[in-house]
Amino acid sequence: MEKTLRGVGVSHGVAIGQVRHMGTAVLEPPAHQIPTEDAPREQARARQAVDAVAADLIARGTLAGGEAQAVLEAQALMAQDPELMADVERRIAVGSSAERAVYDAFAAYRALLASAGEYLAGRVADLDDVRNRIVARLLGVPMPGVPDSDEPYVLFARDLAPADTALLDPTLVLGFVTEEGGPTSHSAILARAMGVPAVVALPNATEVAEGVVVAVDGSSGEVLIAPSASMQDELRQLAAERKAALAASSGPGRTSDGHLVPLLANVGGPADVPAALEAGAEGVGLFRTEFLFLDDSKRAPSEEAQFEAYRKVLEAFPEGRVVVRVLDAGADKPLEFLTPADEPNPALGVRGLRTLLEHPEVLQTQLRALAKAADGLPVHLEVMAPMVADRADAKAFAQACREAGLQAKFGAMVEIPSAALRARAILEEVEFLSLGTNDLAQYTFAADRQVGALARLQDPWQPALLDLIAAAAGAAKAAGKSCGVCGEAAADPLLACVLTGLGVTSLSMGSASIPYVRASLATFTLAQCQRAAEAARAADSAEEARIAAQQVLSGE
Known part of the structure; x- marks a missing residue:
C-alpha cells in the first residue's frame, strides 16, 4: 500500500x-569482574585494538580520498583520544574486561556529546562506530x-x-x-x-x-x-526535468526578470574551496573559522597558521565576496582553552562574540591574521560576529575590527530574536547582516535542534521565523545595506525564492545546493517570489506556509 x-x-x-x-547492532559485552593480575594484559589488549581500529580508519580514508578522508582521519583521532583511553584503563584497573571497559567509557563520552549541542551531538554516530569496531575486534566478531x-x-x-x-x-x-x-x-x-x-x-x-x-x-x-508504477514514472520525469534545469542554469543567481541574488558557498577552510568553485559559487557567504580552532581544543592556532588558511580562501575568489565569521566558540563548539566547562546551559551562556569579548587577545589575533591575508588582494572581504544580541555588541565588534586595522566591511549575524527585532539599531554600527536561520529558529521557539520531538518548531518554514527574517531584511533595505542568509534555509530551492521575496539580498549554502537554488530562482520573477513570501507569512504552520508558497509559484 x-x-x-x-x-x-x-x-x-x-x-x-x-x-x-x-x-x-550494538555489541554489548558481558559485565564480569576480571582478576586484578589480569589488568595489565587487558589494558594492553585494549590499546592494541584501539590502534588497529585507528589504522584501519586511516587506511579507509586514504582509499576514499577527498572530504571523506578528512572525516575518517578525524574518527581515527577520536579512537585514540588520550582522555578516553585513560578512562578505559582506569575501568580495567578496577576489574572490567577490556571490551566492557571500552563499552562503558565510550557510553559516558557519548552522553557528553549528545548533550553538547548540534555540532558535537552530530558526532555521536561517529563515536558509536568507533566503539563498535573496537569492541568487535576485542570479541573477535565481524562488524556489521x-x-x-x-x-x-x-x-x-x-x-x-x-x-x-x-x-x-x-x-x-x-x-x-x-x-x-x-x-x-x-x-x-x-x-x-x-x-x-x-x-x-x-x-x-x-x-x-x-x-x-x-x-x-x-x-x-x-x-x-x-x-x-505511474507514480514512479512521474517521479523519474520530475528528476529528468530537474536535471535539465540544472544543466541549463549557469552564471550568477538571478530571478527570471533579472533581479540579482548572489549565491555564495558555506566553507570551513581551504579544502572546501574546489567544490564551491565547481558549483559556480559567486563567493563565500560563511567562512566558519572555528574549524581551524577545533583541531586543537587546548590552544588557539597561531596568527601565521590562521593567515595561511585565510589567504588560500581569499585568493580563490579574486574580486569576489568572502564573508568571514570570526570564531564561534562555546555551546556546541567548546574549546578547552577558551570556554567555561561548567555552564548549566551553554546554548544560553558565554558563546560566540560573548566569548571573544571576554578574551580580546583571541579576537585581535584573528582580526590581524585576516587583515594580513587580505592585504594586496582585490577580494571584497567582509567580517561578521556571531551571536550579536544588541547594538552594544555590534559596536564593540566594529571597534575591535578598527583597532586591528582591518580594511573590510563589518557585520553582525542575526541568530537571536532580539537582533532581528532591533536590526535597525544594530545597522547603525555595522554595514551588513547575515541571518543564521538554524540558531534563530532554535532561540525563537525555545526548541533544541537535537530534540526530534520538537522538529516542527525547527522547520525554517515556520511563519514566525519568516516574520523575523522579513524584519531584519526590511531594516537593512531601509538603511541601504545588505542582509543575507547563511543557514540551512538557503539551500532549500523553494524557500530560497521565498527568502528572496522577503528582501534577502544573498543566499549562502553548501556548495552542492547552489545549482538547485540557481535553477529555482531562474524560474520565477521577483514579483512571484514576493507574492509567495506574503502567502507563506500568512500561514499558520510551516507545512501550510510551504504549500501556500508552492501554490503561488505554480500558479494554482
Whole structure:
C-alpha cells in the first residue's frame, strides 16, 4: 500500500529502488569482574585494538580520498583520544574486561556529546562506530556493514558512520535514508559530497520492510513507500526535468526578470574551496573559522597558521565576496582553552562574540591574521560576529575590527530574536547582516535542534521565523545595506525564492545546493517570489506556509 513518510532532506535528487538494510547492532559485552593480575594484559589488549581500529580508519580514508578522508582521519583521532583511553584503563584497573571497559567509557563520552549541542551531538554516530569496531575486534566478531548486492538499492539504517558511507559505491547505492542524524551529521555531509539523494531523521526508518520499493526525494525529505508504477514514472520525469534545469542554469543567481541574488558557498577552510568553485559559487557567504580552532581544543592556532588558511580562501575568489565569521566558540563548539566547562546551559551562556569579548587577545589575533591575508588582494572581504544580541555588541565588534586595522566591511549575524527585532539599531554600527536561520529558529521557539520531538518548531518554514527574517531584511533595505542568509534555509530551492521575496539580498549554502537554488530562482520573477513570501507569512504552520508558497509559484 502506497504511503508517504517525511524526514529531513539533506542531499538533493530522487532515488527509486528496493530497500536494503544495514545492520547496526550494538555489541554489548558481558559485565564480569576480571582478576586484578589480569589488568595489565587487558589494558594492553585494549590499546592494541584501539590502534588497529585507528589504522584501519586511516587506511579507509586514504582509499576514499577527498572530504571523506578528512572525516575518517578525524574518527581515527577520536579512537585514540588520550582522555578516553585513560578512562578505559582506569575501568580495567578496577576489574572490567577490556571490551566492557571500552563499552562503558565510550557510553559516558557519548552522553557528553549528545548533550553538547548540534555540532558535537552530530558526532555521536561517529563515536558509536568507533566503539563498535573496537569492541568487535576485542570479541573477535565481524562488524556489521553495508549489505552485499549486485543490484542497485536504497540503503536504510539507524544511522551511518563515516567508515561506511565513505566507501559506498554510488553505482549501487541509489540513495540512503536514516532514522537518526541531521543536516550537519557526517552522513549528510558525505551524501552531499557523493551527490547521492539522502533523507535523515525519518521516524521508524528501520521498520520499513526489506525489498520494498521506495522513492526518496532528497530535496523535500519525502519517502514514498511502495509507489505505484505511474507514480514512479512521474517521479523519474520530475528528476529528468530537474536535471535539465540544472544543466541549463549557469552564471550568477538571478530571478527570471533579472533581479540579482548572489549565491555564495558555506566553507570551513581551504579544502572546501574546489567544490564551491565547481558549483559556480559567486563567493563565500560563511567562512566558519572555528574549524581551524577545533583541531586543537587546548590552544588557539597561531596568527601565521590562521593567515595561511585565510589567504588560500581569499585568493580563490579574486574580486569576489568572502564573508568571514570570526570564531564561534562555546555551546556546541567548546574549546578547552577558551570556554567555561561548567555552564548549566551553554546554548544560553558565554558563546560566540560573548566569548571573544571576554578574551580580546583571541579576537585581535584573528582580526590581524585576516587583515594580513587580505592585504594586496582585490577580494571584497567582509567580517561578521556571531551571536550579536544588541547594538552594544555590534559596536564593540566594529571597534575591535578598527583597532586591528582591518580594511573590510563589518557585520553582525542575526541568530537571536532580539537582533532581528532591533536590526535597525544594530545597522547603525555595522554595514551588513547575515541571518543564521538554524540558531534563530532554535532561540525563537525555545526548541533544541537535537530534540526530534520538537522538529516542527525547527522547520525554517515556520511563519514566525519568516516574520523575523522579513524584519531584519526590511531594516537593512531601509538603511541601504545588505542582509543575507547563511543557514540551512538557503539551500532549500523553494524557500530560497521565498527568502528572496522577503528582501534577502544573498543566499549562502553548501556548495552542492547552489545549482538547485540557481535553477529555482531562474524560474520565477521577483514579483512571484514576493507574492509567495506574503502567502507563506500568512500561514499558520510551516507545512501550510510551504504549500501556500508552492501554490503561488505554480500558479494554482
